Amino acid sequence: MAKKNTTESSLPKVLNLFDAFSSDQLPKDQGYIVSSFINGNTGYAIYEIISYSGVKAIYPEGGGLTFQSQGKKLHTLIEPASYPNKSIEPYLREKTDQIPLRFKEVNKLTAKNQSTIYYSKKPIESLSSFTVMRPQGYNVSFVFYNRPDIYVTLEKFFEQSFTNDAGLPMSDAKKGAAEITDIVKKTMNFKGEYDN
Numbered sequence: 791m792a793k794k795n796t797t798e799s800s801l802p803k804v805l806n807l808f809d810a811f812s813s814d815q816l817p818k819d820q821g822y823i824v825s826s827f828i829n830g831n832t833g834y835a836i837y838e839i840i841s842y843s844g845v846k847a848i849y850p851e852g853g854g855l856t857f858q859s860q861g862k863k864l865h866t867l868i869e870p871a872s873y874p875n876k877s878i879e880p881y882l883r884e885k886t887d888q889i890p891l892r893f894k895e896v897n898k899l900t901a902k903n904q905s906t907i908y909y910s911k912k913p914i915e916s917l918s919s920f921t922v923m924r925p926q927g928y929n930v931s932f933v934f935y936n937r938p939d940i941y942v943t944l945e946k947f948f949e950q951s952f953t954n955d956a957g958l959p960m961s962d963a964k965k966g967a968a969e970i971t972d973i974v975k976k977t978m979n980f981k982g983e984y985d986n
Contacts (some may be wrong), residue, residue: 792983799879803943807931808924811848811855813881818845820936820980828928828955829886833905834873835956836889837866837948839970840920841913854923861920862913862978865889866970868956871904880908890914896967901962907952909970913978928955936980945971 802815807823809815820843827836842861849856867880868888880889880896889908896908925931934944946966952958958966 797861801937803937803939804932804934804947807855807922807933810933811850816848816933817935818848819843822934822936822940822944822974823922824934824944825931826929826951826955827925828885829930832873833868833870833955833957834887835868835951837868837886837951838889839864839866839913839944839978840888840922841914841974842920843927843980851921854921856919860918861916863892863916863920864913864970864974864978865896866909866966867908868952868958869906869908870914870957879954896930897898899962899966899969899982901966903957903962905956905962907958907960907962907966909966909973912926912973914926916971941971941975944974977979 805815823840823842824836829835840861840863842857842859844859846858848858869876875883875887875928879893880891882888891910895911897911899907901907932947934940938941945967948970949963952963952966953960
């Protein structure tokens with residue numbers, strides 16, 4: 791058991807997903823992928839968090855990476871106070887602004903600057919495969935390694951990105967990051983169905 795922890799703590803915490811793939815450092819058994827889609831002009835931001843396990847294959851396809859693996863996806867959306875389509879259900883918005891959820895399927899936090907954070911109440915299951923598109927512009931895709939401090943690392947990433955990329959006040963970024971990481975920890979961990 792102690793040996794496993796030594797191995798886990800020697801893993802990197804986080805790497806760019808596509809760099810990790812090209813250098814053959816992607817974890818095959820368990821990992822989290824976080825992709826962000828930031829509109830640099832408006833501050834509108836979408837985050838997609840994927841937990842995966844038991845990968846059969848990973849290969850480039852159509853400008854992205856396809857994982858033959860079961861996975862779970864959690865979506866987060868941050869809309870600035872000036873966003874004109876606030877009343878439109880997230881799944882019905884323009885393609886660049888949408889997440890596959892209705893208002894009743896998300897939790898909502900309103901920040902001091904009147905930005906709104908929406909995040910899934912529970913993840914969506916992906917049973918056979920999923921594809922992560924190569925990021926463009928301000929967008930990023932990172933793989934987080936299943937280390938003992940994984941949830942601390944995830945929470946810090948969200949905190950910093952919510953503040954720096956989506957313009958949230960630090961106190962709201964911290965609150966949102968903590969709540970989202972808590973859902974990830976409780977519903978997307980590698981216990982239970984992911985265990986062999």
